[in-house]
Amino acid sequence: MLKLHPEESVASHEPEKSLVTGSDGVVEINGLVKKFGRKTVVNNLSLSVPRGCVYGLIGPNGAGKSTTLKSLMRLLRTSGGSMKVLGHDVTTDFQAIKNRVGYVPETHQIYRWMKINRVIEFTRSFYPAWNDQFCDQMLQLMELDPGKKVKHLSKGMLAKLALLLAVCHEPELLVLDEPLSGLDPIVRDEFIDGVLKTICEQETTVIFSSHTIGDVQRLADSVGILYGGQLLVNQSTESLLGSARQIKVVASDDSVTELNSVPDRTIHQQQNGRQFVVTVPTFETSMSQAIERQNSVESITVERVNLEDLFKAYIRGVRSKNSVPLPGRQA
Amino acid sequence: MIELLKKDFGLCRHVLMGGVIALLVPYLAVIVYAACTSGLSDSESIEFLSLSLLGASQTSVWLSVFSIAFLAGFVIAGERRDRSAEFLAFLPPGRSAILFSKAIVCVVWAAVVAISYFLVADLIVPWISDDKYMYESTGREIFLACSVLFSVFGTSWLASTMLTSPVLAVLVGLVAPYGVTMIVFLFQLKFGWELNGEMETSVYAVVLLAVGAVTFVGGWCYYCKRIEP
Numbered sequence: 001m002l003k004l005h006p007e008e009s010v011a012s013h014e015p016e017k018s019l020v021t022g023s024d025g026v027v028e029i030n031g032l033v034k035k036f037g038r039k040t041v042v043n044n045l046s047l048s049v050p051r052g053c054v055y056g057l058i059g060p061n062g063a064g065k066s067t068t069l070k071s072l073m074r075l076l077r078t079s080g081g082s083m084k085v086l087g088h089d090v091t092t093d094f095q096a097i098k099n100r101v102g103y104v105p106e107t108h109q110i111y112r113w114m115k116i117n118r119v120i121e122f123t124r125s126f127y128p129a130w131n132d133q134f135c136d137q138m139l140q141l142m143e144l145d146p147g148k149k150v151k152h153l154s155k156g157m158l159a160k161l162a163l164l165l166a167v168c169h170e171p172e173l174l175v176l177d178e179p180l181s182g183l184d185p186i187v188r189d190e191f192i193d194g195v196l197k198t199i200c201e202q203e204t205t206v207i208f209s210s211h212t213i214g215d216v217q218r219l220a221d222s223v224g225i226l227y228g229g230q231l232l233v234n235q236s237t238e239s240l241l242g243s244a245r246q247i248k249v250v251a252s253d254d255s256v257t258e259l260n261s262v263p264d265r266t267i268h269q270q271q272n273g274r275q276f277v278v279t280v281p282t283f284e285t286s287m288s289q290a291i292e293r294q295n296s297v298e299s300i301t302v303e304r305v306n307l308e309d310l311f312k313a314y315i316r317g318v319r320s321k322n323s324v325p326l327p328g329r330q331a
Numbered sequence: 332m333i334e335l336l337k338k339d340f341g342l343c344r345h346v347l348m349g350g351v352i353a354l355l356v357p358y359l360a361v362i363v364y365a366a367c368t369s370g371l372s373d374s375e376s377i378e379f380l381s382l383s384l385l386g387a388s389q390t391s392v393w394l395s396v397f398s399i400a401f402l403a404g405f406v407i408a409g410e411r412r413d414r415s416a417e418f419l420a421f422l423p424p425g426r427s428a429i430l431f432s433k434a435i436v437c438v439v440w441a442a443v444v445a446i447s448y449f450l451v452a453d454l455i456v457p458w459i460s461d462d463k464y465m466y467e468s469t470g471r472e473i474f475l476a477c478s479v480l481f482s483v484f485g486t487s488w489l490a491s492t493m494l495t496s497p498v499l500a501v502l503v504g505l506v507a508p509y510g511v512t513m514i515v516f517l518f519q520l521k522f523g524w525e526l527n528g529e530m531e532t533s534v535y536a537v538v539l540l541a542v543g544a545v546t547f548v549g550g551w552c553y554y555c556k557r558i559e560p
């Protein structure tokens with residue numbers, strides 16, 4: 001018995017060119033390598049993010065997300081490769097673009113002894129394009145008390161302040177490193193719906209990292225999956241989720257230990273008793289037909305996959321050295 | 332630049348307050364001691380007060396070695412320790428502007444120390460004393476004091492640009508004059524240099540001044556070249 005959802009056959013397609021080889025990207029990383037001693041944390045990473053794109057970088061702990069973003073923000077010395085931000089070489093000319101970029105680090109290291117209004121005044125003095133009206137709006141939206149000292153702020157409030165300081169000069173590029181880590185679900189939702197969505201709807205190009213996949217799915221136009229310092233996936237969220245499918249196969253008897261005719265491009269195959277879950281980057285009806293022909297099958301269902309499950313499949317696939325095709329993978 | 336200066340003065344406010352206390356304590360001690368002392372004639376009192384104030388001014392200068400070391404040690408490494416340096420690193424001011432502001436804070440403090448010394452030793456003491464010239468500081472003494480202070484400042488500054496621990500940077504600065512003096516002394520022994528008292532003081536002062544200058548410039552160059560905040 002074969003059950004297919006309405007969008008049962010999804011044509012295979014190439015990832016967007018702009019994400020892979022674009023020469024007009026706000027951010028262009030080519031062959032980035034970062035080593036800490038003998039350990040390679042980022043390994044030959046290449047990435048291009050076009051203007052106006054909200055790009056989510058996801059990966060497990062230690063995948064190299066923060067290192068990549070810190071390197072991009074010239075806070076770390078790189079071991080190889082080149083990076084351009086807004087057309088300027090990061091290594092030689094980063095000072096020229098500081099005014100046009102906003103950055104929120106993973107841990108917010110704002111002067112703890114200053115009051116919020118003093119921090120704002122301090123930061124504001126360096127940006128000719130600082131938007132006071134927007135700043136006031138953000139203060140109200142974020143419910144920040146300007147008279148409060150930074151050291152008395154909760155983690156959530158500190159994250160909001162860091163974001164406020166990063167956006168009020170209306171940067172062309174906003175880089176957010178785990179902006180939501182450590183926030184409770186309510187503050188998190190407020191933060192995403194009230195603040196981040198407002199920013200993402202503007203023309204600002206946003207790159208943010210997270211290991212909370214749901215947040216990335218809610219916000220990102222494009223997504224990169226990073227693992228072991230390498231970019232496994234670099235594709236628009238819509239096309240990634242639009243084409244990937246999970247083929248759920250229930251075998252007729254317990255004796256089946258392995259599926260025959262698994263598609264070549266399988267990301268990951270998982271077995272749980274009689275049920276096999278095969279995650280594929282693109283689906284064609286012939287795939288499930290082949291599985292049905294070659295195996296003793298009770299039922300086959302093809303389902304859409306959310307970003308979290310797809311992310312897990314990619315990571316598990318790589319870990320088990322079972323993955324083959326990586327859509328949008330960098331050369 | 333004004334905002335950077337305000338920030339750096341705020342950052343170093345505890346060190347500066349400690350420095351002010353260290354600067355004033357010898358004078359307060361003299362005042363308290365003078366108030367408690369009785370039975371001296373007017374001329375003896377004036378003589379005693381003059382000498383005491385002179386001693387206090389010299390003591391406060393030598394105590395300022397610590398405040399200078401703390402200031403230079405904390406002004407850069409302190410930001411690195413609490414990681415606010417990362418926040419600052421991403422703001423538009425370049426490394427030179429950041430350092431210039433920090434150097435100004437140190438220079439202002441050195442000026443306060445120097446002014447307080449000259450005010451007391453070269454103006455107040457001669458003014459209240461009968462012998463106007465008896466207590467004038469000699470140029471060599473001042474030069475030596477400045478050299479020690481500058482070498483402490485320079486080495487603390489250099490260590491501060493490299494280290495994450497401000498305490499370690501302070502210690503490096505405080506140990507530096509002893510280390511330099513020891514090295515010069517060993518050279519004297521090895522090569523059999525015989526210097527008279529005045530010449531010896533001058534040589535030590537010049538070497539300490541050179542160490543201060545080299546470490547200060549070295550720290551500046553290193554900080555401007557390093558990528559990590």
